[in-house]
Amino acid sequence: MSGAGTDGAAADQKGLMDSVYGFHRHIYDATRKFYLLGRDALIRDLAPPPGGTVLEVGCGTARNLIVAARHWPEARFYGFDISEAMLDTARTSLSRKGLANRVELAQADAGSFDTERLFGIPSVDRIFMSYTLSMIPPWQEAIERAVASLAPGGSLHIVDFGQYERLPKLAKKLHFKSLNDFHVYPRRELPAVLRRVAEANGLELDFRSRLRGYVWRATLTRRG
Template identity: 75%
Template sequence: MSTIAAGQQALMDDVYSLHRHFYDLTRKLYLLGRDRLIRNLAPPPGGSVVEVGCGTARNLIVAAKAWPDARFHGFDISAAMLETARKSVAKHGLSDRIILAQGDAGTFDATSLFGLEKVDRIFMSYTLSMIPPWQEAIERSAESLAPAGGLHIVDFGQYERLPGLVKRLHFKSLNDFHVTPRRELPAVLRRVAQAHGLGLEFTPLYRGYAWSAVLRR
């Protein structure tokens, strides 16, 4: 692991060492669009699904129940989050269907992490706003897609149709947790889609509170 990645791991472990125990309860009210993303995954029967930055595995658990014929995998840079994730997966009786690993989103390799040469569905739910190598994570995911594969993303938008005061106050609170909504996300997605010959669907949600995107091979 690089020095930068090790520093990010230490930061995330520090931030979430305590907060991970009630993370899902507190995020339920404002990480909007996660379940919409999961409903739209539609992996093929027996297909592989990878979540980048899986955190507590909340999304993987919901997705595994929604799509029982798929195989699920998730990785996170935080050892503390993965400890909670493994307990949650076991509690829901899904240890045989959800494989977890520690990895860096900017350099991940699905083959070395999970033995997957290519991946049918990759998703990122409020991950890009939390990781420094967010553009590299998109690139790595695009390169890892199988034929007919899809990369699904939901994250904070720029609140483009919400009052400016709401944006300033919420962005300030997000900054306290080292979360940075990515203003350049649409442009980066267009560039990656063009470079890899992918189709792009981009949808602002909830008056720009969240942005949803799908890159399809």
Template identity: 75%
Template sequence: MTVAAHDQKALMDGVYAFHRHFYDFTRRFYLFGRDRLVRNLAPPPGGTVLEVGCGTARNLIVAAKMWPEARFHGFDISEAMLETARKSVARQGLAGKISLAQGDAGNFDTRALFGLEKVDRIFMSYTLSMIPPWQEAIERGAASLAPGGSLHIVDFGQYERLPGFLKRLHFKSLNDFHVFPRRELPAVLKRVAEEQGLSLEFTPLYRGYTWSAVLGRP
């Protein structure tokens, strides 16, 4: 693990050592678009699905129940979050369906983590706004796609069609928890799509509160 990754792990473990116990309850009120992302995954039967920055495994559990014929994997840099994730997965009877590991979103290797050469579906749900190497995470995720695969992203937008004071208040609150919505996300997605020969769908949701995107490999 690099020095930067080690520092990020320590930060996230510190932030969520206590907060992880009620993380899912609180996030349901403002992390919009997560279930929409899961519904759109549509992995092929027997296909592989990977969540980058899986946190408590809430999304993986929803996805595994929705798409029971696929195989699911997730990693997170925070061991505190993974401890909660493992317990949640086991409680739902999905330990044989969902594999979890510790990894750095900016420098992950699907083969080293899970023995996967390529992945059919990769998703990042409110992860990019929390990790410093967010552009590298997109690049690596796109490069890890199997032919016909897709990378699905949902994260905070820039409140394009919402009052400015709401943006200032919410962004201040997010920043206090080391969350930084990425204004440059559309441009970075366009660049990655062009460099790797991918299709790109970009959709602002809820008047710009949330941004949704899909990168697809032919």
């Protein structure tokens, strides 16, 4: 794909997300806590080194960054999102919580982000993606960019919707329909893509399906 095409796709996605969440950003955290399961467990497992760096891809309202910054007070935090509307809410939330000086935000596309350009850091100790891959059109590129941005000994942590492998088919059909209405598409190919990326980059992969397939958790770790 040409650079112009990539830029055009990113601009289209930015416009779509700003449109979808222009209003919903105000009620996003209050409503999503009931079904975006496993986010806090992921944050507890980050365990960044003292003074280490943590990046959230698709930070949205900064809800996760606020929880993580409080849980890991010695780390430095960064986040980006493609939606300026979401970032406006994120900046307000960080300021209200007194964390604006500990968390740096930027606007960027997950499929082509560069941590050096965005934040002046060449690599990151911990990167996490919380229910974002199901919303990012270039989701495989986002994984590859994250892996390329890991420092030695660094890890990429992912939580997202699974495929409801051990849940009733009707529950899957109805919930997936409601997700699709908000341009959310659980990635059936995620396990295979993670195995490919791990093998190609010499990474250790830990993949787990939880809550009867409602939640998929994965960690890719670069050896130190």
